[in-house]
Amino acid sequence: MTSPDDELTAALTHTLRHHAEEAPSTDGLPEKAMAIATRRRRRRVNASIAAIVVLVVGVPVAVMRTVDGGNGTPSGPAVAAKADQADPGRRWESYHGVEVQVPEDWGYGIFQLTPCLSQETREKWHAQPGVVGRPGPIAAVGCTIDWRPSDFWENWLVFADNGKVGKDEFEGGWVKETRRINGVFVSVFSKDAALRKSIFDTARPVGGIDANGCPSDHPVTADPGSYRPDAGGGLPPTDTVTSISVCRYALKSLSTPSLLSSGRITGRTAEEAVDALRSAPEGVGPDSENGTPGRFGEEISVVRLNTAGGTHEVVVRYGNEVGNGFDDGTTKRRLTADTLRLLFSKGNHPGTFNVSVADLMPRQ
Amino acid sequence: MGNSEDPPDFQSWVRTHGDALMRFAYLVIGDRDRAADAVQDALVSACQRWQRIVTHGSPDAYLRRCVVNADNSRWRRFLRRERLEPDPTLFARPSTTVDTAGQVVLEDAMWSLCRQLPPRQRAAIVLRYYDDRADAEIAAILGCSANTVRSQIHRGLATLRTSIHATEEAATP
Numbered sequence: 001m002t003s004p005d006d007e008l009t010a011a012l013t014h015t016l017r018h019h020a021e022e023a024p025s026t027d028g029l030p031e032k033a034m035a036i037a038t039r040r041r042r043r044r045v046n047a048s049i050a051a052i053v054v055l056v057v058g059v060p061v062a063v064m065r066t067v068d069g070g071n072g073t074p075s076g077p078a079v080a081a082k083a084d085q086a087d088p089g090r091r092w093e094s095y096h097g098v099e100v101q102v103p104e105d106w107g108y109g110i111f112q113l114t115p116c117l118s119q120e121t122r123e124k125w126h127a128q129p130g131v132v133g134r135p136g137p138i139a140a141v142g143c144t145i146d147w148r149p150s151d152f153w154e155n156w157l158v159f160a161d162n163g164k165v166g167k168d169e170f171e172g173g174w175v176k177e178t179r180r181i182n183g184v185f186v187s188v189f190s191k192d193a194a195l196r197k198s199i200f201d202t203a204r205p206v207g208g209i210d211a212n213g214c215p216s217d218h219p220v221t222a223d224p225g226s227y228r229p230d231a232g233g234g235l236p237p238t239d240t241v242t243s244i245s246v247c248r249y250a251l252k253s254l255s256t257p258s259l260l261s262s263g264r265i266t267g268r269t270a271e272e273a274v275d276a277l278r279s280a281p282e283g284v285g286p287d288s289e290n291g292t293p294g295r296f297g298e299e300i301s302v303v304r305l306n307t308a309g310g311t312h313e314v315v316v317r318y319g320n321e322v323g324n325g326f327d328d329g330t331t332k333r334r335l336t337a338d339t340l341r342l343l344f345s346k347g348n349h350p351g352t353f354n355v356s357v358a359d360l361m362p363r364q
Numbered sequence: 365m366g367n368s369e370d371p372p373d374f375q376s377w378v379r380t381h382g383d384a385l386m387r388f389a390y391l392v393i394g395d396r397d398r399a400a401d402a403v404q405d406a407l408v409s410a411c412q413r414w415q416r417i418v419t420h421g422s423p424d425a426y427l428r429r430c431v432v433n434a435d436n437s438r439w440r441r442f443l444r445r446e447r448l449e450p451d452p453t454l455f456a457r458p459s460t461t462v463d464t465a466g467q468v469v470l471e472d473a474m475w476s477l478c479r480q481l482p483p484r485q486r487a488a489i490v491l492r493y494y495d496d497r498a499d500a501e502i503a504a505i506l507g508c509s510a511n512t513v514r515s516q517i518h519r520g521l522a523t524l525r526t527s528i529h530a531t532e533e534a535a536t537p
Contacts (some may be wrong), residue, residue: 008525009493015471015478016391016494023383023390030378033407110442171507 006247008336011175084211087202092211093132093347094262096175096250097200098184099210101202102157103195106130108347114308130155133348134261155190157199163187181205206259211247212303213311214262221258224281224296229313229329236305238311242266245304245311246348251319260299263348273342274305277314277326278334283324286356291321292331298352303343318353336361371418374411381424382407391490394479400409404431425505432487432506477527485520488513 030260071142086092092272108131111307165183167175173191180186182205189195220227248260267271297319303326306313315327318335326333341362344350355363372380390399396523410417427431478486484506491502499510506513528531 005521005525008521008528011470011474012489012524014491015474016490018471019475020494021392022396023387024396026378026382026386026403029382029386029404029407030375030411031402033378034374035412036408037411058464168443190384309444 003169020264026124038073044285054132065361072092090202092262093157093214094206094210094212094214094259095134096161096182096184096259097206097216098182098197098256099204099206099262100157100181100185100186102132102199103129106132106155106157108349112277124180125166129264130157132156133158134351137159155192155195156188158189160185160187160189174233179203204295206257210259210262212264213306214247214259214302216257216259218247218249218258218302220300220302221251223296224300224317225250225320225323227315229302229315231329232310232312234328234330235274235278236307236309238278239276240307240309241270241305242308243306244270244273244343245306246343247302247351248299248348249303250299251296260351261347263346265343269342273339276336276339277303277328277333280326280336280339280356283334284332285334286360287324288321288354288356291333291356293322297354299350301344301348301350318350318357320354321356324354324357337362371415372399372423373428374414377423378407382465385424385431386427388490388495390484391494392432392487394486402431403427405454422504428491428505432483444472473528477524480527481520481523485516485523488516489520492517 021308084092086101086104089104091104092099095100106129131154152174163178163180165180165185167176167178170176174189175191175193175196176187176189177196177200178185178187179200181203181256186200186203188199190196209215233327244265246263248262249258250260251258296317299319301315301318305314312328314329316335317324317327318340325335326339335357339362340346340360346361349362376518378385386403386474389403393399393402409430410423412428414423417426420499451506454485478489481489487506491497499504499513501511502513506516508516
């Protein structure tokens with residue numbers, strides 16, 4: 001004897017099995033899915049390049065910020081890089097006058113304040129414990145509407161110029177916690193409350209030079225076309241350079257101070273970078289054909305070569321229509337792919353650059 | 365030459381499991397075109413991150429969940445507009461399991477009623493009574509607890525039972 005429920009579920013199973021046979025065919029589906037994925041990837045890359053071109057080429061520069069000279073003492077032996085070690089297994093990340101420690105093995109992502117950040121915005125979606133994101137011109141590109149299952153979410157930290165302070169709770173115990181620190185909205189997304197707390201516990205405002213050795217503001221942002229570092233005899237000998245601080249500055253952001261990101265390079269990579277700088281050909285460029293002098297793009301970088309005797313600066317211009325290159329105060333050199341790769345990988349990858357230098361930029 | 369323990373590549377997996385995924389999508393979504401679209405969207409997303417998915421070990425659960433989520437977010441409004449009402453007179457006809465014609469009628473009515481269930485209830489019921497999966501597996505796919513799965517199935521069956529009784533009564537002279 002069967003119960004009414006047994007009859008119901010038996011009929012249900014029979015119905016579902018019967019109708020399942022009406023499902024569409026999957027012939028050719030894997031090939032089609034792969035073709036669509038390839039096309040979408042190509043479209044995302046094209047959109048990213050388009051965004052860069054619009055921002056760098058299409059907007060005349062208007063630098064209106066006044067630089068706080070007290071914070072922006074940039075070069076020469078008088079300013080030694082502050083050696084502020086991160087806790088073991090951590091590294092410092094800096095943005096607009098705030099710095100915070102994140103786990104050393106976290107990668108970098110693209111700004112997006114949704115849990116899809118680390119899954120959809122990268123062509124290569126490989127396992128990583130977390131990512132750090134900053135606003136940039138690629139922000140609106142690449143994050144599709146579908147959310148991945150929470151099993152595939154990753155930890156992330158995002159800096160933003162605006163936002164909402166508080167906690168948002170998601171399924172599976174995931175929490176996005178946002179705090180406002182020195183005017184910057186810092187969000188940490190994780191289901192590990194202790195991890196979130198440990199990250200926020202390290203967050204602090206940067207008054208002058210951050211832990212990676214970058215001033216939070218720099219006079220180059222007020223005069224991006226003609227500012228030159230103190231000459232100081234040009235590049236120091238390679239074997240005297242103990243580390244390199246790579247500092248990216250915003251030229252048009254309304255948020256101050258203007259430091260967008262910072263990083264510190266040491267060891268063999270630092271030596272190779274100094275050698276690559278020295279071997280770059282003298283001159284300027286690459287520049288846009290028929291480019292207009294005085295159009296500088298969205299950002300500029302300063303590379304600080306730290307030695308026992310002081311700091312030597314090199315300005316790196318890559319957003320100009322005319323006048324791109326390295327300038328150590330004595331010699332101007334052309335940008336080279338090797339040098340850019342050694343200096344601007346990972347978190348310091350330029351958010352925008354002129355299309356004329358695109359071929360030289362390292363891939364993210 | 366690939367090791368037999370190597371995780372399957374994307375194309376091999378779809379060739380082996382794609383039909384089952386499509387049948388699942390069709391049963392959950394209830395429309396051939398939209399099921400095909402949902403499966404295609406899920407596969408496009410999955411192939412871009414295939415290594416990561418197989419590293420986690422369950423492309424099958426991942427893709428089913430993508431289909432269910434797509435159904436939740438994208439198809440629900442559409443289905444709400446196009447909801448099919450079962451013909452009450454179907455239940456007034458002979459419906460014993462020994463009557464083939466009656467069985468077909470019952471299945472058609474049951475199919476129509478299934479399509480009226482909320483998406484997650486429908487997904488839970490398909491996973492249980494078509495895929496024959498345990499609560500824990502269903503919970504992993506739907507991203508909820510096993511208790512929630514049991515609750516969804518219980519409510520879904522209760523809705524079906526109530527609807528059948530109500531339509532039977534309405535159709536009985």
